[in-house]
Amino acid sequence: MKIINNKKIIGPILIVLPKFIGDVINTLPALELLSKLYPKQSICVLARPYLCELLKKTTISNLQIIEDKRDAAFQKQSLLSLAKYLKSYNFSLAILFRGSLREAILCRLARIKLTVGYAQNLRSGLLSHALKLNPCHHYIHRYCRLVNDTHGQPFNDYSLPTLVPSPLEKALPSNSILKIGLYFGGENKGSRHYPIGLSQQILTQYADQFPCHFYLFGDKTESKDNARLQQRCTDKNIQLTDLSGATTLPVLIDYIAVMDLMISIDSGPMHMACAVNTPCVALVGFGTSAWSSVEPKNNAFKVIRNTSKSLIEANIITSITPKSVVIAGKKLLER
Incomplete structure (x- = not known):
């Protein structure tokens, strides 16, 4: 597998997130690694609408959120229309944190040449960098590998997922309760x-x-x-x-x-x-x-x-x- 040189990636980067809350939280360490590799570039995360607000609770400063409305109850977006919209960004790199064939097709339709993901669900031919999935790895480890292994393993470890809460508007009972x-x-x-x-x-x-x-x-x-x-x-x-x-x-x-x-x-x-x-x-x-x-x-x-x-x-x-x-x-x- 050819190693990606981060110095040659000059355009924005697309991350396709999973569909579920816990899975998305487990991607946060990988997003932090990616932010360290590309501190001055936009990292665009494609997320279901209900997950977009969760991503604002992270400490990663260069995240840009794109709503994925393909499964929305109203104003549902087609695969082709989303691909056309993503194509306008001229992404230099896409990393698929979701393992479906549909996501690989989406990136191909969006004309993203460098596409990273796991070789599963008949999509290997659509990926420029297809990694073999080790099912024994923790989910956090799996997501971090997609960033670390494809960039020549510049990191030895990762931080734990972190969300930053805001003060509640309504006060709760005293600390004695x-x-x-x-x-x-x-x-x-x-x-x-x-x-x-x-x-x-x-x-x-x-x-x-x-x-x-x-x-x-x-x-x-x-x-x-x-x-x-x-x-x-x-x-x-x-x-x-x-x-x-x-x-x-x-x-x-x-x-x-x-x-x-x-x-x-x-x-x-x-x-x-x-x-x-x-x-x-x-x-x-x-x-x-x-x-x-x-x-x-x-x-x-x-x-x-x-x-x-x-x-x-x-x-x-x-x-x-x-x-x-x-x-x-x-x-x-x-x-």
């Missing part, structure tokens, strides 16, 4: 969803031991599940604020940043907590990726893995006991 953020997902999360009955037991056990206020996070599709949990907590006189569907992505990050503790399933809020250095307990059942490849690299983090022998995927996470979650959280709080 423990603030615990919760994301258990809804039925839309399938086998990753932690059941309402077990979730209630976690809250009850914490409330019995500490003066605390819980903040329940989720999107609009999870509001029904969260409302049921809130009702159970109201009956037990547990202080809980349900923020389901009530926050934008940046505001959600700001809330997570001021929590004393975050409890989350394997999903975007877990990665957000680690990126703002909020102590986090993760509940890992049957996930969408191998856990070893997505586990956050953070010292203020504890994972409770399932011990299930169930052949029913939705039941695997139920082997995680509320008591084990409470014990893990208390250890983080003591630190």
Whole structure:
């Protein structure tokens, strides 16, 4: 593979981002490496509209955000129209952090000669620099390789993903009350969803031991599940604020940043907590990726893995006991 000489790249650079929050957070170290290689050039990140605000929480100064509206509910953009728009930038280099064939076709249609990505999904012939994917590598490592290996390995290591929160407009209770953020997902999360009955037991056990206020996070599709949990907590006189569907992505990050503790399933809020250095307990059942490849690299983090022998995927996470979650959280709080 021919090494890319960064001194010969004079035009802007295109980065095609993944579709999911956690994956995008895991690309931040690679974006930082790229910014170090090209400090004076525009690094244009092609991102789904709901992810654009998240990218403004980074410390990378030379990022330019381009909205990818191909999957938008309204004013959907075609592949050809997006390619025509990207062509007007005259990109010198494109790096695909998403592994689909469609992204490689997009860059070919946009006439980008240097295109970097993994040799997967029948797209090797469309890439100028096709790397072999090692599935044992962590996602962060995978994204960094696309930058580091193709430029002759100028870096020996990378920094951890970091997001910079903003002050909340609404003040939360005083520091004497423990603030615990919760994301258990809804039925839309399938086998990753932690059941309402077990979730209630976690809250009850914490409330019995500490003066605390819980903040329940989720999107609009999870509001029904969260409302049921809130009702159970109201009956037990547990202080809980349900923020389901009530926050934008940046505001959600700001809330997570001021929590004393975050409890989350394997999903975007877990990665957000680690990126703002909020102590986090993760509940890992049957996930969408191998856990070893997505586990956050953070010292203020504890994972409770399932011990299930169930052949029913939705039941695997139920082997995680509320008591084990409470014990893990208390250890983080003591630190």
